[in-house]
Amino acid sequence: MLIVGEEILNQSLLKDADRRHIKNSSYYLTIGAIIPVGKEANSFDFNKPLQMLVLKPRQVAWVVSKEVFSIKSHEITALVTLRSTFTKMGLLALDVGMVDPDFEGPIGSIVINFSKNDVPLNTGDEFFRVAFIKHAEVPAEFRTKRDQFTATQYIQERHRDIIVGFPETFLNTEILSDEMAAKISGKVADDVLDKLLMHLIKNHWGKLALIALIITTAVALLIYFLYSKFGPNLSQADVQAIVKTWVDQNFPKQLPSKP
Structure with missing residues (x-):
């Protein structure tokens, strides 16, 4: 009542x-x-x-x-x-x-x-x-x-x-706006880098593969030269094994297909 x-x-x-x-x-x-x-x-x-x-x-x-x-x-x-x-x-x-x-x-x-x-x-x-x-x-x-x-x-x-x-003021908006701006700028930077990398892979995988092949060959030659000059005697099979291990550790096994 x-x-x-x-x-x-x-x-x-x-x-x-x-x-x-x-x-x-x-x-x-x-x-x-x-x-x-x-x-x-x-x-x-x-x-x-x-x-x-x-x-x-x-x-x-x-x-x-x-x-x-x-x-x-x-x-x-x-x-x-x-x-x-x-x-x-x-x-x-x-x-x-x-x-x-x-x-x-x-x-x-x-x-x-x-x-x-x-x-x-x-x-x-x-x-x-x-x-x-x-x-x-x-x-x-x-x-x-x-x-x-x-x-x-x-x-x-x-x-x-x-x-x-x-x-x-409600929620201390000045501090919140600074924190939000920092988070947004960081996320934008990460998104831009991710999109740039995906764009390069999807649209230029052929060129990237050629570059990878050139780098691989150069590394193989460098390894062969260094070992021939300063290291123990290596057979061709040893050199191939070293190069294969490096390639497996640093390159994906498959590239995405071009859309």
Whole structure:
């Protein structure tokens, strides 16, 4: 069963809630803090947080709700989704979903701009949509101790996460593009060499065979000369055996037919 309307306020499921944001069967959470990612994160001022951020294409930011959850019942779970207005504008929220019973604190999510347009984010914007679900009481053996955060503590935790592990743009495209270019150039070079070799074999196998014969003859003569001058006396059969072994090791037994 959904908890709707004034009951959301009466049961004190949200601190700093405003009835103006109750719409249909949901409550629309508003933006309380915007934490930038990248260079701006290093200069983020907790005493003077951003009031507005223009999210560029592929840019990443962390958005934190103004409202603070205070679900003290083990019979209530909240389901949070990104407001469809922002979804249609090309934003994706990575960390929204279920808010467990007995949770206290704001919620936040990394958001990515997948569109080709700038998307402005302002504190006070209705950003997340939450539905409160009434259900049977969660048995004690399945209850997990939930961390409790004030809004300030939560923002500090998320800011620390951003500094440690998030690039300014989705998938760090500058690094990925360099790596991809290097791989592509290497593959292109290998493909070109392979195609050139196959072209020579298929279309000029006669000339290649003649060249191979000339090289073989030259090598045989060289081997015969060296052994006659510096090596032990060799019979003609010995020379032929040496040449045959070299040919078998360095030339294919069959050449492809010309198409």
